[in-house]
Amino acid sequence: MKSKIKHILKKELREMFRDKKSLAMMLVIPIFIPLLVIGMSALFNLEMNVPITDYNQIGFAYSMSDTEKSLADSMNIEVYTGSIDELEKMFKDEKIKAYFTKEDNHYTIHGNDTTNSTYALELAKNYFDTYKSILQKDLLYEEQIDANKILNIITLEENIKIEDNYFASYIINYAFLFIIMAITVSATYPATDATAGEKERGTLETLLTFPIKSKDIIIGKFLSVTISSIITGLLSLILAIISLKLAGNLFPIYENMNLMLPLSSLCYAIMVIIGYSLLISGLCIAIASKCKTFKEAQSALTPLTFISFFPGMIAFMTGITTSNLLSCIPFLNYTLIFTDISNGNINGIHIILMLLSSFIIIALLLKVIIKEYKSEKVLFS
Amino acid sequence: MLKAENIKKKFTKITKNKEKFEFYANNGISMYAYDGEIIGILGPNGAGKTTFLRIIAGILEPTSGAVTFDELNYQDNETEIKKNIAYLSGNTKIYNTLSCYELLLMCADIYDVEKNDAERRILEISKTLDMDSFLYNRIETLSTGQTQRVNIARCLIHNPKYYILDEATNGLDVISSEIILNFIKNEKKKGKTIIYSTHYMEEAENICDKVLLMNHGKIILMGSPDEIKKETKTANLREAFFQKIGEDNNEE
Numbered sequence: 001m002k003s004k005i006k007h008i009l010k011k012e013l014r015e016m017f018r019d020k021k022s023l024a025m026m027l028v029i030p031i032f033i034p035l036l037v038i039g040m041s042a043l044f045n046l047e048m049n050v051p052i053t054d055y056n057q058i059g060f061a062y063s064m065s066d067t068e069k070s071l072a073d074s075m076n077i078e079v080y081t082g083s084i085d086e087l088e089k090m091f092k093d094e095k096i097k098a099y100f101t102k103e104d105n106h107y108t109i110h111g112n113d114t115t116n117s118t119y120a121l122e123l124a125k126n127y128f129d130t131y132k133s134i135l136q137k138d139l140l141y142e143e144q145i146d147a148n149k150i151l152n153i154i155t156l157e158e159n160i161k162i163e164d165n166y167f168a169s170y171i172i173n174y175a176f177l178f179i180i181m182a183i184t185v186s187a188t189y190p191a192t193d194a195t196a197g198e199k200e201r202g203t204l205e206t207l208l209t210f211p212i213k214s215k216d217i218i219i220g221k222f223l224s225v226t227i228s229s230i231i232t233g234l235l236s237l238i239l240a241i242i243s244l245k246l247a248g249n250l251f252p253i254y255e256n257m258n259l260m261l262p263l264s265s266l267c268y269a270i271m272v273i274i275g276y277s278l279l280i281s282g283l284c285i286a287i288a289s290k291c292k293t294f295k296e297a298q299s300a301l302t303p304l305t306f307i308s309f310f311p312g313m314i315a316f317m318t319g320i321t322t323s324n325l326l327s328c329i330p331f332l333n334y335t336l337i338f339t340d341i342s343n344g345n346i347n348g349i350h351i352i353l354m355l356l357s358s359f360i361i362i363a364l365l366l367k368v369i370i371k372e373y374k375s376e377k378v379l380f381s
Numbered sequence: 382m383l384k385a386e387n388i389k390k391k392f393t394k395i396t397k398n399k400e401k402f403e404f405y406a407n408n409g410i411s412m413y414a415y416d417g418e419i420i421g422i423l424g425p426n427g428a429g430k431t432t433f434l435r436i437i438a439g440i441l442e443p444t445s446g447a448v449t450f451d452e453l454n455y456q457d458n459e460t461e462i463k464k465n466i467a468y469l470s471g472n473t474k475i476y477n478t479l480s481c482y483e484l485l486l487m488c489a490d491i492y493d494v495e496k497n498d499a500e501r502r503i504l505e506i507s508k509t510l511d512m513d514s515f516l517y518n519r520i521e522t523l524s525t526g527q528t529q530r531v532n533i534a535r536c537l538i539h540n541p542k543y544y545i546l547d548e549a550t551n552g553l554d555v556i557s558s559e560i561i562l563n564f565i566k567n568e569k570k571k572g573k574t575i576i577y578s579t580h581y582m583e584e585a586e587n588i589c590d591k592v593l594l595m596n597h598g599k600i601i602l603m604g605s606p607d608e609i610k611k612e613t614k615t616a617n618l619r620e621a622f623f624q625k626i627g628e629d630n631n632e633e
Contacts, residue, residue: 211491
């Protein structure tokens with residue numbers, strides 16, 4: 001008897017594409033990626049380009065010399081003077097963002113950890129260092145000592161490579177992490193509908209009376225969920241590329257940066273999307289088929305969304321890099337390899353190990369579900 | 382010929398106190414049905430009728446015993462047997478998002494009916510079951526009676542040899558029930574075997590060649606409606622039913 005997989009696949013796909021919720025899960029979730037990329041980029045840009053007028057109000061609780069006044073003026077500092085109590089009140093009322101107090105030659109800068117105050121403290125520190133340097137130079141001049149020789153006894157030059165743009169790598173990695181999450185969310189709905197949903201609607205009994213082997217039923221359902229996940233993954237990737245390109249043009253923080261991935265990296269990214277779609281579809285089908293109702297299956301699958309996201313996020317934050325062992329750990333391996341792809345550090349062995357470990361897991365999961373569909377457990381569990 | 386030999390089906394229930402409780406839904410059921418026979422299965426709720434029919438239809442596996450169709454068993458010939466069976470229950474649900482035509486075409490495809498034959502059969506069946514007015518409508522838009530007619534059409538599409546009907550007229554109006562009963566009679570004329578469970582005694586008395594009365598997972602009486610009435614010295618199947626079930630419950 002020839003395989004009936006294509007019949008089940010056709011039926012599942014037809015049901016999926018006619019169900020508004022399935023379609024929404026498949027097609028709407030990727031739309032969040034441009035929002036994430038553009039939104040985060042705008043936020044970074046805002047953080048990096050705060051206008052000085054937002055934080056240059058600095059108080060001085062002492063009488064300033066002419067040198068100090070002129071320095072403050074040259075540094076665009078809006079000077080507020082008054083007693084300590086007056087400045088404290090102005091600070092509380094957010095009229096000033098930081099203020100100096102002075103006792104003999106000891107200065108204290110007061111501020112807090114709000115964004116504007118942090119910037120004001122930075123400005124105040126610059127002001128203080130510059131003023132200290134002027135005083136030091138004056139003193140050395142009085143002592144007839146070459147100030148440059150003393151003050152510049154050692155020098156520091158900053159040589160920062162333009163490729164090491166923190167924001168660019170951050171945004172690309174997060175876009176990839178979100179693709180993983182979008183695929184997970186997209187797989188849960190059709191997997192639930194095809195298993196627990198079918199059970200709840202009572203159509204599973206009908207399906208089991210057909211001359212179709214359990215293996216064909218499961219593989220058909222698994223492939224339909226995988227196709228839905230791949231569609232979401234590819235759509236997410238396309239939207240991520242478009243939004244990265246757009247962000248690169250829109251925001252000065254990515255100036256001189258190429259946010260686009262080379263074609264080879266995109267091919268690897270597609271490979272990762274397909275591999276991950278297969279893995280997550282197998283997992284979702286395995287979990288959902290154990291549940292009696294749609295609601296129960298959705299509750300059981302919710303943690304999977306977080307599980308898919310967190311290992312990658314932790315790896316990204318802690319700077320874990322891919323190894324042969326980590327390439328075999330589900331979820332972590334996909335996000336690590338996605339990070340490698342975005343950084344251009346592609347390792348073929350890691351990709352092979354990632355796919356191999358996934359295929360083994362998928363085969364084991366499918367074996368368990370097929371066994372379940374052969375027994376009455378599938379109707380009564 | 383359909384043969385069921387010493388069918389036992391054990392289920393395990395877990396009580397609220399998490400204690401395991403085992404019981405037999407079917408406890409040694411044996412029966413046979415010749416080609417062209419209508420076998421009625423009667424019994425109160427919980428007698429094990431649905432479990433037995435599900436075992437015959439290959440949805441459940443018996444704990445022990447065997448079911449054979451024309452000497453073929455489920456262990457070795459599951460798909461071959463299922464190609465010759467149509468299963469329909471009062472609760473059978475079908476795919477709501479498909480139109481009746483799409484569903485029937487899908488079923489025909491699954492049962493390896495050639496596409497041209499399938500299209501011809503769909504039109505024939507649609508005419509017989511008076512489905513023409515809603516053949517291309519989505520199933521989700523149909524009434525209960527119309528949906529059950531689509532279900533019957535689904536059963537007919539592959540021209541099976543055996544029909545297993547579990548309370549198929551349950552909850553249907555008189556007209557829809559009549560359509561199903563006519564369908565059963567017509568199929569019998571074609572030499573098809575029908576295993577049929579129902580709560581409607583008069584229905585069973587009118588159309589069944591043989592009746593099995595089940596209680597507590599066992600067959601307590603078997604024979605033609607006339608034989609049963611003679612044995613129990615009652616005027617109809619309803620009286621025979623109450624008498625035998627009463628006796629069996631007292632013995633238990």
